[in-house]
Each structure stands twice: as C-alpha cells, then as structure tokens.
Amino acid sequence: MADLQKKATRESYGEALAELGDKYENLYVFDADLAAATKTGIFKKKFPERHFDCGIAESNMMGVAAGMAATGKIPFASTFAMFAAGRAFEQVRNSIGYPHLNVKIGATHAGISVGEDGATHQCNEDIALMRTIPGMVVINPADDVEAKAAVEAAINYEGPVYMRFGRLAAPIFNDPAAYKFEIGKGITLREGKDITIVATGLMVYEAIQAAETLAAEGIDAGVINIHTIKPIDEDLIAAAAAKTGLLLTVEEHSVIGGLGSAVADVLAQRQPARLVKIGVNDEFGHSGPAVELLKQYGLCAENIVAKAKEALNK
C-alpha cells in the first residue's frame, strides 16, 4: 500500500471539470479569486469562455450561480470551504437551497489539512452547516477516483450539491476500473464482526490502514466509506450496527454535526448501538504541516487503532 499514488481531491475536482466540460456543454464554473488553489483554473485553461471570476465576493458568487441555474445552466461555484459554507451560508440557504436550484458547490481546502494557514482557513464546520439545509446533498470524496466520479454524479443530479475537497495529497486507493459511485450509497470496503469503522473523505484510507493493523492484532474491524453524508446510507449503517454493535466514526471535521452526528441520528432512530466519534473536538485548529496536524488531532490510523481497542477493552 505504501506505493500508492497520491493526489489532492481539489486537483481531481479541477481535472474532472475540465474532462467533463466537453461532454456537458451547459456546465459553467465560477470562482472567487482562488482558481489556482481550488483548481478550477484547470477548467479555465481549457474553457476560458465558461469560467467566471467573481473576485473576492463569495456571497455574490452564490447568488450569481443561483441565477445561472434558474435560467437552465449548470453552474459550479468554487471557493474554500470556509467561505462557501461559512461566509456564504445564508446565501447558499436562501438563494440556492430554498428555491432548490441546480447549483453545485465545489468547496476546497476543507478541514485542518489546510495546514499552515491555520484556524481562520481550516473549516471543520462545513458538513454540519450544509447538512442542515433542506434538500442539500453533501458529498465528501475520499480519493481521486471517488472525487471525479462524484463530480459527474453531481452534474447528473437535479438539485443543489455541496462537494468537499481537500488540499492535501491523498492516496488513490480506489480502482478506477471497478469503482462505482452512487449518491447516498455507502461502500463497504471491508467486512468485520468486532467493530465497524465508518469513515469519510481523507479519513477513509486511514480507516483501511487501521483495520489492517487491528486484524494483525486479532481484531476483526469492518470499514465503511460514507462519501455521501446527506442523504446518508441509513440501511448500511443500521446493518453494520446490528452486526457489530459498535461503530467508530472518523472524519476530518468537527465531532459536532458532521458524520459522527449523522451516524448517531441513524443509530438512535433505527438501530441503537455504541458509537465512538473521532474528529476535531470542540476546538479550533492551528498552523502546522498538514500531516503533523492530522496526527496531533488524532486523525490518523494510529489513533483509530487506539480508540477501537479502548472501546473493545483490548
């Protein structure tokens, strides 16, 4: 596994837009002075007439995208997660969510793996914010293959979609030939009977590694990849809860309102089971190299292993 290729999902996003631009002539891309960072610049290079910079004005960008969608275009609006879900929350809610317009939000630089820029730019709240908006689909892809598939699925879905991409290069563990993406359907990556690790985004690969370590120590851990946090795959989660009775969620996001909370909702209402949540606790991030930060905040295979063993009293 050590020799897996790596690519940041923001890069996958920009490449996917450029690749799909020919097939979907109705696709337009908006950015807020971050095209080089969000990677929509890749699309801009190929389709300069279909890429629009809105300047540093995210609120207006969301409204412009809404107007484009209301007149039949498929707009992608891109900026950092902090500004898409945070600064422009109310525009996304009222101008996109309420009229249920066909806007795709490509939010990059999510989570603490933003790294050196520090807390002001490390958005650990976007999943929580976006999933409260009625009718909003929330997708958090784990690698290049999944991110590209998610972009095309979003184009083919009629309605608002929030997509979360990362800055840090992530291992490409999915096989492009075999991979299938379906909005709202989780993916079982590994069966296990002792505990089920439910992961999303950058944490999915960490979960896979953790499960291997646990297996070597005699603990049979299952791994589920929840790429769509809303609508969440309730059946898959309930089935895992029934099978193992113990779930461990892992996300590069606040433990308040994200994947862990969404899974807790399913457990409470469908299939009560024990739940351990790994994520960013009720605190802000800070500056530092992404990989070191992830370790410091316990967003790594080692901590998943430790928490799983603790939960199993082993």
Place this chain on the structure above:
Amino acid sequence: MDATLKKQLEITAAKIRLGIIEGVFNAKSGHPGGSLSIADLMTYLYFAKLNVYPDKPDEPQRDRFVLSKGHTAPALYSTLAEKGFFSKDELKSLRHIGALLQGHPCITIPGVDMSSGSLGQGISVACGMALSGKLTNDTYKVYTVLGDGEIEEGQVWEAAMFAAHYKLDNLVAVVDNNGLQIDGKVEDVMSPYPIAEKFEAFGWHAVACDAHDFDSIEAAFNEAETVSGQPTVIVMKSVKGKGVSFMENNVSWHGAAPNKEQYDQAVAELTAHLKELEG
C-alpha cells in the same frame, strides 16, 4: 406615453393597490408601505414592459423579474394576480397556513422567477440570470427592484461590481427610494446617499425617475434600452405608502397591517380614486 395607455395603467395601479391592502389586511401582517411605493412601477413593468405569459409562466425567453426587496411581496402578488398568473382570491389567504402565497416571494408560485426576501441577495441572482442570457444569446432582459434601505447590504455592492465588470447591459436595477426603513429615515439609520453616484462609481449608467408618474417611469426604462456595455440603475423617488393617505411617508406602516377600520378607510380612498379614473 400614449394617453390611453397611461389612463389604463393608472386604473390598473389602483386595482393593484387595492389588492395589496386586501392581502396585507387578510394576512394581519406584512409590508404595505414599500408595496404601495412600487405599485406604479410594478404596473408599468407587467402591463407595459415585460414579455411574460400568464398561460406559459416558464417560457424560457420570458423577461425575468427578481423582487430583491422581497418583503414587498404583496405588490408582486397583487400584480401577478391582476395579470392573470393566479386568482385574485389567493390574496385573501396571503401568509395563511397552507396558502400559495408565502410571506416572501417563493419560486414555486406561478410567475415568481426567484425566491427572495433576505435583503441584498436578489440582485446577485439577477446578475446570474443576465450573465446566463448573454452566454447563450437569449433575448430576455432581467429586472430587479431593491429598497433604498436594502442597498446598505454589502452584497449589493459585490453584485454592482460584478454586473459592471461583465457588462450586463441586459440588466436593469431599480432602487425604490422611498426614504424610510424600519428604524426611521434612511439618512438617519445608515445613509445610502448619494445613490446614483455610488452606482455610477461602480460602472453603472444611472437614471432618475418619479415613481408615481408613468411618463417618468417610461422615460427611464426607455433610456435604459439605449445603454450598451453597462447595466442601468433607475433611482426612483417614491412615496412610501403611496395612495393611502394615512400610510404615506409614515414609517410605522413599513411592516404593519391595517385593522378593520383602517382597512375600510384605505379601501374607500383607493376605490374613490379608481372610480374617478374610470370616470
């Protein structure tokens, strides 16, 4: 403007004002002041300007209208009902539970092109619609109406910058300058003045007009038609509460419904005016 058309518009405007009072009275809440100040503008737009089709509300090449000052939904609803997008009876259940007509414009209502009400957002959506039309050489034009208090929202100026940058000459924004907002006179609360000069500084063409004179309104929109390469703003001097004596220039009617006695008086005044017009 042709005298016959002008007379007809004045009659229609009186009916639209009656519908506004009907809606707000039955809702027991809502915003009559700013609805009445744009009643003549709405009449001009829907009965002399916009290409819209009550029998085909979703016609792709229809002109688009976004009521950025969404709290004055009674004016939009009364106009759409008068135009035939839905029954005037709907005004009687404005804001009621289960009713078609929501407190603020909702895109699912026939004839409503965009949900609005959170101030400052409608103009951005109008920009998106205008840009969209330019990209595919559509023939429609986009019109939006903002309040003079609304332009205190920063997003309005983000949108103003955007519209000029992308040369959206198929976009006309009207600022309803009735001079009052909830907390008082706009210049006392947070002065937006000078309005025309601000938009001009952002790259817009600015025109002034009298909100209650159809010749003046028409002249402003005609001027907007001649502008190319930049969006136009029409700074429209209006009287809040126009047409109902006790509501005129009185800020307490920004967001309050008349009681039965006040309703009767308002209806009597507007009906008398209508009868006078109809001769």
